[in-house]
Amino acid sequence: MRKTLNAGWTFAPAAGNEVPENVAAAGAIPAAVPGCVHTDLLAAGLIPEPFHDRNETLLQWVGRTTWTYTARFDWRGPGGHDRVDLVCEGLDTIADLELNGVPLGSTANMHRSYRFDVRDGLQPGTNELRITFHPARDYAEHWQRTLGDRPNAYPEPFNFIRKMACNFGWDWGPNLVTAGVWQPVDLHLWHTARLDRVRPLVTVDGDTGRVEVHADIARATDGPLTLTATVGKHTTSATTAGDTAHLTLEIPEPRRWWPRGYGDQPRYDLEVTLADNTGTTLDTWHRKIGFRDVRIGTTPDADGTPFTVTVNDQPIFVRGVNWIPDDVFPSRITRERLDQRLQQATGANVNLLRVWGGGRYESEDFYDLADAYGLMVTQDFLFACAAYPEEEPFATEVAAEAAEQVVRLASHPSLIWWCGNNENIWGHADWGWRDKLDDKTWGAGYYHRTLPAIVEDLDPTRPYWPGSPWSGTDDRHPNDPAHGTMHIWDVWNQKDYTHYRDHRPRFVAEFGYQAPPSWATIKESITDDPLTEDSPGMLHHQKAADGQQKLQRGLDAHFKRTHHTADWHYLTQVNQARAIQLGVEHFRALRPYCMGTIVWQLNDCWPVTSWSAIDGAGRRKPMWYALRRAYADRLLTLNHEKAVLVNDTGTPWQTTVVTRRSTLDGETKAQQTSHVKVAPHSKTEITHAIATPDDPHTEVLWAEADGERAWWFYAEDKDMAYPKAEYDTKLDGTKLTVTARTFLRDLTLYPDRTDPDDALLTLFPGESVTFTIGAPTDKPVLRCVNDDYSGTFR
Template sequence: MRKSLDSGWALAPATADEVPTAVTGPIPATVPGCVHTDLLAAGLIPDPFLDRNETLLGWIGDTTWHYTHTFEWRGAGGHDRVDLVCDGLDTVADLELNGVPIGSTANMHRSYRFDVRDGLRPGDNDLRITFHPAREYARRWERDLGARPNAYGEPFNFIRKMACNFGWDWGPTLVTAGIWQPIGLDLWHTARLRTVRPLATVHNGTGRVEVHADIARAADGPLTLTATIAGRQSRTTTKTDTATVTVDVPDAARWWPRGYGAQPRYDLEVTLTDTSGTTLDTWRRKIGFRDVRLDTAPDETGSPFTVVVNDQPILVRGVNWIPDDVFPTRITRQRLADRLTQAIDANVNLLRVWGGGRYESEDFYDLADEHGLMVTQDFLFACAAYPEEEPFATEVAAEAAEQVVRLSSHPSLIWWCGNNENIWGHEDWGWKPELGDRSWGAGYYHRVLPDIVDNLDPTRPYWPGSPWSGTDDRHPNDPAHGTTHIWDVWNQLDYTHYRDHHPRFVAEFGYQAPPTWATLAAAITDDPPAPDSPGMLHHQKAVDGQRKLQRGLDAHFTPPRDFADWHYLTQVNQARAIALGITHFRTIEPTCTGTIVWQLNDCWPVTSWAAVDGAGRRKPMWHALRRAYADRLLAIDDTTAVLRNETAHPWHATLTVGRSTLDNDVKAGTTHDVTVPPHGRAQVRHGIAPPGDPTTEVLWAEADGADRAWWFYAEDKDMAYPRAAFDATAAHRNGVTTLTVTARTFLRDLTVFPDRLDGTAEPDDALRTLFPGETATFTITAATPLDEDDGALTTRPVLRCVND
């Protein structure tokens, strides 16, 4: 029986005179929560997301904080054991009950349980949790064990805490502390289920679930473990602290990734009973039957990285996932549902949970299970060398074992990954001279973690790192083998150089742009805003980020006239970069069997690589992602058209390819009948000769069931675009605004930004390119209808195209 202690907490600094704010006494604390959110709720600190306020709040993470709670105790009511269960404490904490120490913690990524039965007293009881500064703890271990290199200068690799709390190239430095998961008293007797680990497999149509239970005992004697699923039941009796029971489900319906089949799940109930048949504990979950493997068998071009589910190779259309808020307790199930729906609507089938954040929540995985979104979960190591000495060796093993067991029931979890970029960093980032003979994490990635996965969850594979090439005798980021990260393009080159890469699987690549206008306007008060204004620069965390954005603009466009141009064109560049990269990688399948774009989401308002900004608004990149990940993709270059079919049915298409002037005078054209097999591709040499003047003509292709594909022979800044002319009308009906635009001249990347008028307004499409006479219709939803007679909706800067 669980007695919640989530309500009734108070928060105060350990020494009030060391904090630069008006905390004159304890303030109410929300649990789950953190110090920052409580201070915000009390009006004692400014919004850290606004302007440069983040820089004013560093003291919070350097302060010792007391959480205090008084609760009434009326006895155990027949239970002979009482444990204080802390599902998550962030991070370095000492716990006291009625002034008596009961335990300490130093790991945000695991739960803790303390026996408190002898410390409780009738009536009021006082519980205090003291959180010590995380940075101070990390610096102490850094001094004791010797420094290890990392990408951001903060000592996040010396504490088991969300690394991005210490700042990242897309996130603020807001070092949190607090009770970030539920807390309560667990009352039990005789025995309880310490852990339940269901391992679901399927063979020849029969599903099998092996339920492994670890049992905590307060008394000796036989116990019965029973598992029930799909109307079938199995039980076993044990006199020890472990038990295993197996249930077979004939003709089990398999769980499939979205786009490949349905996602049936079965209710599994596990009970622990004593000799009298009294139920002592119960555990329930939904599980799914599927098998998964990674095909890495060498071939003529290296070694692939192919995800195979239920013996079906899956072309991965993925996005990287970071914590959706700097403060995780603000992330509700509905917010996760919204974000995962945005992924699904962009034709995504896999989310990679990146290793500098957290092991994602039950809500996250339950939603992924429900919707058929595959997930790969990094163990939490990112961009740094990590010590393997104590106390970290024990903490890492305990954390990993707990999380593997916790997530083992979820069919959406496809593979575990050992770390983000650490093996690559050790090889290429100059770590070796600095490290000398000090440990850096290799033992975790190649021994500890694979052993834990193999022992506790052999139903899914493990991969040592992202990137990783499959063996130590290869460069870890070798594009011919395994998984690859491509960052030379963003950091050094124009995005057209994605075409130079022929990887087997791209686990990270991306290109930046600022957030949507409404998100930006709510986050900075620069007057006027500019690429180099203070707020804009503060909300750009990437090294030389603004310079890299400008380099991208210089490669393609004439100089922006103003900030509105800069904002629009950087959005266009990001969208084009991602579309080009995905399209190229999809069209070279089977060489490349998947892409995981960096990144889907943001944790605050920032210029970043995200498709969905920190306020949950879709950037133009999201629309480009949706098109590039479409089930039926048509791509073209100056010699070849490629059709990619990710449906279970053949695609019979009439392919038309044409070269036209900008006023749609067709100069050359060909037609081809094409059949693309299920989950396959077709390639056609279209035979269209190049134009005499590349600045006045474009190449295009059309096929039934796919978006039109374009090829431009020159950069925008060199194209002889006409000055944009169009007719635009807006109409309102049933709470929705419809914007219709008919081109009178060629219009490139026509996009409407209604959030400039109403922050709740969002269009259903973007980046439409039209010949004269063609029409685009945008459907705009908003909390309140937009004014259809307001000319602002149909003019710059709300309605834009590249040649306006």
């Protein structure tokens, strides 16, 4: 029996803290549980919106303040129960707990739950639970001084606390250090015994599914207990007099769970019950499970070491995106919001989400939706871009956190592999850490001993990979493109995006290119007047080092210099979309040498210029449309030498490819027709015989198959002899038809507060396209690359 304690909370700054006068005068402030200090202060009207303009800088005091949360509740006794536990599913982060003035204990880890025996501390009538949250930064700085500093990518000690690292700021996120009761709190009343931990290991071999249920049992009394597991009509039981139990269910001919695009996602209800010797049920546990087999192929070949995800004996080309927390304040992330994001992922033909290691272990809602949609997931353990101490108290906290999360997520078929960290092994090798570390620990023991041992012990049904990137052995550079997984960041940081073609990875776990968010999102969060690419609010919402300069470098490589913010905004979004499409198509065309790409990144946690396809307000950037094309089940891609057809379906693709070299007026200068058949899960290449242009400034190469087009331009946009854009439009409700009177490149609809169904369309004169927009509008905004950069939205 559980009694929720999520209602009736208040909070206030602890005595002696310096806070704004309005906060000090507010007294007991209502608090939402789950929630955090920032969202509660915002709801009470005591702070400005943290995401607006430069308000983030005005709110640093929040993370330096000690806060006390208080709840009062009635207690009428245990009602025959032997035990009463206070269960805190998540406290953020450094907390002391008191019940009726008596200390219960302390916490120091956002990523694990806590349980306290409170039966003897409860009193009839009104009880008071008090949780005092100490500043996370103070705690981290204490251990930084005590254990000795260790390098990281940002000037904050996030590696000295078990807390969501990106709370301390990232190159896409604000520095808003949270505190509060971020997960539910309740009283758990029980007697005789309860299920302390249930760990189902689900496997399938041939026509037989197997569910091994491992249960840890907490006891209040001795005596025999019966554990029963049921899947559909299949059930089995075991009796134990100890504190553990194990039983196995075999399911004949189960329907297998498949990644999206490869089959269905059937799931089965698993129910586990614990009963006493009279048959009375003491506790129950329920999950949905799926039967699938997963492994990662890393057997060396003539070219190095592959990284091939195989599910149910089917090699899968990973079409992935990186996932960060969808809000700086996790309690605001509802199931409905996650559902929208994951549907946006599937809408872009994504089949895998990588949960990045600087955020959180994702929620049950996230994984349940991923299971339902057939989205594979790889979950990083929470270490990112830093050297982490392995001394106490961190060694014990890391082990407890990892064990709890591995058990919690083991039942989800969408979870494909565990990853030890993000970029830390690479950082140790390449970022000058060794000289700074001397002999201090930096996390290697976690990635190579602690974490693999926990996964092997608690979840041997799925693989573990020590890091992202990682080349499979300490004898190689961790970001060696010929071995395992790699990250590609030299392009964004140093080169034009066309240099993605220089890379030949076996598997790309990160690469990305920036652009600002949607125009409406900018206007909602930035009040600069005038609003320009380098106005104060815009610069504050750009967290990447030299980010604006890198965006401009990318523009200069392809376009004439712009003079209006509207043009800068449009062209930077075009550049991002082109960069990601080029990279994904190039890597997919390398299959089977390369067997996966995970683009950085799908989503944002606030309105910011970043590498995302979905901005902080949930709006799709042009990159999303480019990703949808590049990740299509059947891909036609083109360069000046050849066309490549990639078939990621289970049926042969038989089609006719017509390749033309045309003038910008649409006149065909040369044509080649090819009849091809692409086997399932493979590619076919077609060499051009018509590619050499008479005039590279007025001609384009393009190919068409089954209504899909691929393009190759012989010159950069700034050197092309584009005509001035001319077109006709017709608006009919939510349908906007555009008919080209001249060549139009990357035609995109930018209406405020609507969500068109396509973008980045290239048309010859006389061709038409119809956009479906999210709501009627009488002021659609159309942009294409061959606009005159007037800055005037038509």
